[in-house]
Amino acid sequence: MRRLWAAIASAVVAIGVLTGCAAEPFPQVIVRDFLLAWQDERYRAAASYTTGDRQTVTDGLRDAAAQLGADGMEFGLGRIRQQSDSATARFTVQVDLMEGTGPQWSYQGRVSLRRVNGVWKILWSPSVIxxxxxxxxxxxxxTDVPRREPILDTAGRPLVRPTPVVTVGVRPGAQPQTSRAVHTLARLTRLDGDHALALIRSAPDNTFVPLVTLERSAYRRLRPALAKVEGLRFHKGQLPLAPAPKFADALLGRVGPATKESLRDIGTPYRVGDNVGLSGLQLAFQRSLGGTPDTKVVAQGPDGRAEKVLQRWPGKPAKPVRTTIDRRIQAAAEKALADVSHPASLVAVEASSGKVLAAANRHPPSNSAFTGRYPPGSVFQLVSSAALLRTGLTVDARIPCPPQRIVGGEVFRNSSGSPELSAPAFRASFATSCTTAFVGLARRLPAAELSSTARLLGVGESWSLPVDAFTGSLPPPRSDAQKAAYMIGEGPVRVSPLTMALAAGAIDSGTWRPPELVTDPSTGSPARAKGGHRLPEQQARALRALMRSSVKAGTADAADLPGSRVYGLAGAATEGSGPTEKTYDWFVGFRGDIAFALVLHGEGVDEPQRFQVAADGGIAEGAAAEIAARFLQGSPKGAGR
Known part of the structure; x- marks a missing residue:
């Protein structure tokens, strides 16, 4: 508005200097005041500057704003030519269409003026608008919305299933029937009724305006109530909306009707009621999977049929998104967690590339396989062992493993049931997760060495995916006791299952690589462009030997499968204390080129369940290793190297 005032003020001053004071307003002033009143939605005031019937002009300006779904209009005054008692003026218009969810329309306007009885007036006709x-x-x-495309697995097959849907909408018609129908629909479906009415007013006559798309099951529940609403229309169809039940659903995400709130994240040119991604990859790749609508502003005749296109914004066709998910491995992960009653997550990666092969989540509504921030407990001994090996420790070194040890004034004890070993070889302490052996070795390990080794294995490394993920955190230890706690994954150390799967992949292949989830379209990850971290071969070989010993004769022996070389480490962790204490059971390992990590966690469990609950209500020790075996039994043996 300030720009408009300034432009007109300078024009008026210039004319005043040339012609002197005048008894009546100049044409510039009339056009200025008309445009300002129009811009401020003072339509009746704007009409007073025209030759038209005041009510007709008022209705015409108001209706035009409603028909465009204008979320504000801005005007700029252009050149004015005056010749005796007539004049012409040009101006610019900018309109945010469809209540700000559509494109911005800019065009040049033109009005003619005439001086009648000493008063300048704008000659009214619809062309003024x-x-x-x-x-x-x-x-x-x-608008013409493209048909949504599916998310694909690594072989190019859809990971989402065709979902029967019913699209509920109206044909723009006489009020108040349409208004009543929309507000009733809004009460039943949480649709924004006022916004929907604005879209209907801006839509061409004799067209179907979709308001909300319901999955068939939701439609059946609402059908008795919807059938009573006069004016609603129903179109049946299928869309690739939802993943198969419990098949990577948290990762793939959901599709549903857009709301004003969800559109703030997605942005234009989508509208309330459009099917858009609401979470996961469906949200991250909304513009690829959903394309963008073809939008046009038209002048429509009284019969609602003849159209003249005034402006068009071509949309973009929808394109499928191809992921690295392996359908067979994802199915094995889902099956392994099928009867787990606690929250659980499992993620598998291709060790030689970092490609994510599977991500399964049980009970958490979010993709905890990527975003979980969990204490790793004794499986963090993979990191501390790698750091110790870098300092020259050998797997055959004799390391005391007393029942308890005090470090920095804090008492550390081996878990109940741990074998009593006086001074076993380091490989035995690793295989049995001897807490006191590892905390005792903290003194020979500088804090910086532990931190740099964690980075070497990807913990806290800088990488990103198109969906949320946690890379891990390892704050600098504040004391000797905390550094000792870090050796066994206690204290403020936090990791995600994806973090640990990538660490296992680094040990398997000898190189840590950042994860990759989507291959088309390319996400251009800077971390992938930079490459990975190479582990010294001697240390990688020693770590593989340690993990094999844990599966053969240690805490991870439940994952040992006949005729299959499985490498891994099982461990437990706790968080909090008393009634709020949480228990975590981990397995981290690999077979062939498949590296994976899984975690189970829970609290306050009353009844024992197979694989995950001990008699005292906690998670049974070794449950994760048993589930790891189930996962490997269901995975193709030929996968990877």
């Missing part, structure tokens, strides 16, 4: 608008015509905004 837009030069292409003729008598009896109205403005409308038409």
């Amino acid at each position: 837009h030069p292409g608008l003729g008598p009896g015509q109205r403005l409308a905004v038409a």
Whole structure:
């Protein structure tokens, strides 16, 4: 508005200098005041500057804003030519269409003026609103939404299933029937009724305006109530919306009707009621999977059929998104967690590339396989062992393993049931997760060495995916006791299952690589462009030997499968204390080129369940290793190297 005032003020001053004071306002002033009143939605005041019937002009300006779904209009005054008692003025218009969810429309306007009885007036006709608008015509905004494309697995097959849907909408018609129908629909479906009405007013006549798309099951529940609403129309169809039940659903995400809130994240040019991604990859790749609508502003005749296109914004076709998910391995992960009653997550990666092969989540509504921030407990001994090996420790070194040890004034004890070993070889302490052996070795390990080794294995490393993920954190230890706690994954150390799967992949292949989830379209990850971290071969070989010993004769022996070389480490962790204490059971390992990590966690469990609950209500020790075996039994043996 300030720009408009400034432009007109300078024009008026210039004319005043040339011609002196005048008894009546100049044409510039009339056009200025008309545009300002129009911009401020003072339509009746704007009408007073025209030759038209005041009510007709008021209705015409108000209706035009409604027909465009205008979320504000801005005007700029251009050149004015005056010749005796007539004049012409040009101006610019900017309109945010469809209540700000559509494109911005900019066009040049033009008005003619005439001085009648000493008073300048704008000659009214519909062309004042837009030069292409003729008598009896109205403005409308038409959109054509592309058909949504699916998310694909690594072989190019859809990971989402065709979902039967019913699209509920209306045909723009006489009020108040449409208004009542929309507000009733809004009460039943949480649709934004006022916004939907604005979209209907801007739509061309005689077109179907979709308001909300319901999955068939939701439609059946609402059908008795919807059938009573006069004016609603129903279109049946299928869309690739939802993943198969419990098949990577937290990762793939959901599709549903857009709301004003969800559109703030997605942005234009989508509208309330459009099917858009609401979570996961469906949200991250909304513009690829959903394309963008073809939008046009038209001048429509009284019969609602003849159209003149005033402006068009071509949309983009929808394209499928190809992921690295392996359907067979994902199915094995889902099956392994199928009867787990606690929250659980499992993620598998291709060790030689970092490609994510599977991500399964049980009970958490979010993708905890990527985003979980869990204490790793004794499986963090993979990191501390790698750091110790870098300092020259050998797997055959004799390390005391007393029942308890005090470090920095804090008492550390071996878990109940741990074998009593006086001074076993380091490989035995690793295999049995001897807490006191590892905390005792903390003194020979500088804090910086532990931190740099964690980075070497990807903990806290800088990488990103198109969906949320946690890379891990290892704050600098504040004391000797805390550094000792870090050796066994206690204290503020936090990791995600994905973090630990990538660490296992680094030990398997000898190189840590950042994860990759989507291959088309390319996400251009800077971390992948930079490459990975190479582990010294001697240390990688020693770590593989340690993990094999844990599966053969240690805490992870439940994962040992006949005829299959499985490498891994099982461990437990706790968080909190008393009634709020949480228990975590981990397995981290690999077979062939498949590296994976899984975690179970829970609290306050009353009844024992197979694989995950001990008699005292906690998670049974070794449960994760048993589930790891189930996962490997269901995975293709030929996968990877």
